Structure formats: C-alpha cells, structure tokens
Amino acid sequence: MRYARPFLLFVLMLATCGQVAQAAGCYADYKAKQDQPLKLHYGVMELGGDCSKSAARLEIAARLKPAGWTLLNVQSVFGPEGLDKRKADAGSYFLRF
Numbered sequence: 001m002r003y004a005r006p007f008l009l010f011v012l013m014l015a016t017c018g019q020v021a022q023a024a025g026c027y028a029d030y031k032a033k034q035d036q037p038l039k040l041h042y043g044v045m046e047l048g049g050d051c052s053k054s055a056a057r058l059e060i061a062a063r064l065k066p067a068g069w070t071l072l073n074v075q076s077v078f079g080p081e082g083l084d085k086r087k088a089d090a091g092s093y094f095l096r097f
Helices: 004-024 053-067 080-093
Strands: 027-034 039-046 070-078
Touching (some): 027 080, 039 053, 070 080
Antiparallel strands (some): 027 039
8 A cells, every 4th residue: 555656656657658658759741732832841830739640630631721721631740760861851841830
C-alpha cells in the first residue's frame, strides 16, 4: 500500500509525457491547389493534434483554407526524422502553415 500512490503517479506521468512528445514531433507532407489560375504546391506541416492521417487531413485543410488553398491529399504522417529529406522538395512551403 505504501508504494501504490507513488507508482500510480509515476505511471500517470509517463502516460502524459508520451502524449506530449508524440504530438510535438508529428509532421505531415501534403499536396494542395489554388484555382484561377491553377497553382499547385507540395508542403510539410507540423501537426498540433492527433498524429494520424485522418486527423492530419482535417487539420491541414483547415489551416490552408484561409490562405485560399485546397488540400488535395496527405502523402504521409511522420516524425522529426523525416524532415531533412523533405525540406528541399517543400521549398517555401516547408513548415509555412
């Protein structure tokens, strides 16, 4: 009994830290378009919500819309280890939105 409370506190801290670390290191690469005239771009965005492709679609579309962009598709969802290889391809749309 004496160790039950510290153990539960430790487990709770581990669970919380894991969720924060996952959210902070989640990125997605995507393709978007603008009409009239047609413009296309490939970009990389850091995600603030759930680190899944379906959640990324919603978040990216909402963040692109005010700038007049329409999300075409989410290529992939990845961690910080995938940033370097995508930076050159994304150009000015690397972490822009």
